[in-house]
Amino acid sequence: KQTQSSIRNYFTVK
């Protein structure tokens, strides 16, 4: 089963 990850997990908040 696959789930959708959030884009925020990959980029840092400036």
Add this chain to the structure above:
Amino acid sequence: MFEARLNNATTLKKILDAIKDLLNEGTFDCSDSGIQLQAMDNSHVSLVSLTLRSDGFDKFRCDRNLSMGMNLGSMAKILKCANNDDTVTIKAQDNADTVTFMFESQNQEKVSDYEMKLMNLDQEHLGIPETDYSCVVRMPAMEFARICRDLAQFSESVVICCTKEGVKFSASGDVGSANVKLAQTFNVDKEEEAIVIEMQEPVVLTFACRYLNAFTKATPLSNQVQLSMSADVPLVVEYRIAELGHIRYYLAPKIED
């Protein structure tokens, strides 16, 4: 004072069409180098990054850095009022709370202006690291749009598998399964018809069709689309906007539970 002019409203209409399904609003950051917009969609699965260079405009003036938060639905309503061959000028005073769109017909006989209220958007700005991608695929934008549309009928997600031989898009669901394989092209007459694959390492990644289909709204902007992929990082779908800049969409992959 900020003023940016394009001799043809079509480009701006296409740019808005390419982002308005994903974003309800966005902040246009203006500086003397141009206009930038970066925003996540509502569900924080994808990120839109738009860059328009000042030298691509027919006139560009930006005395002070300016961030203009705009409701994109309202902006779309305004741009609908422009004819495709109208000249469009976007204007704002420093520290203004409104922006003005001025449309001029080619023969200068009709001039209209629309003032829109700006919004204070508290949007997160994300730092996107420089990445060397394992696979970079360039292909006709229409072909990519067609594949995304076709495969979305079979599943919510599409698996993209890229090797030296080619790129394969697969979807499987209740109806059955679908596979579309594209081989790298050699000796094509037209550059825009080429399929080029630059591969360091093969990748297999799964993405939501819904977002890929939303990205393909940018197809009218460019003949070619570029897909950049590495294991376990977001896919980058890039459309170049001729002589003006680019629009990049970042999409988080689907991961095993």
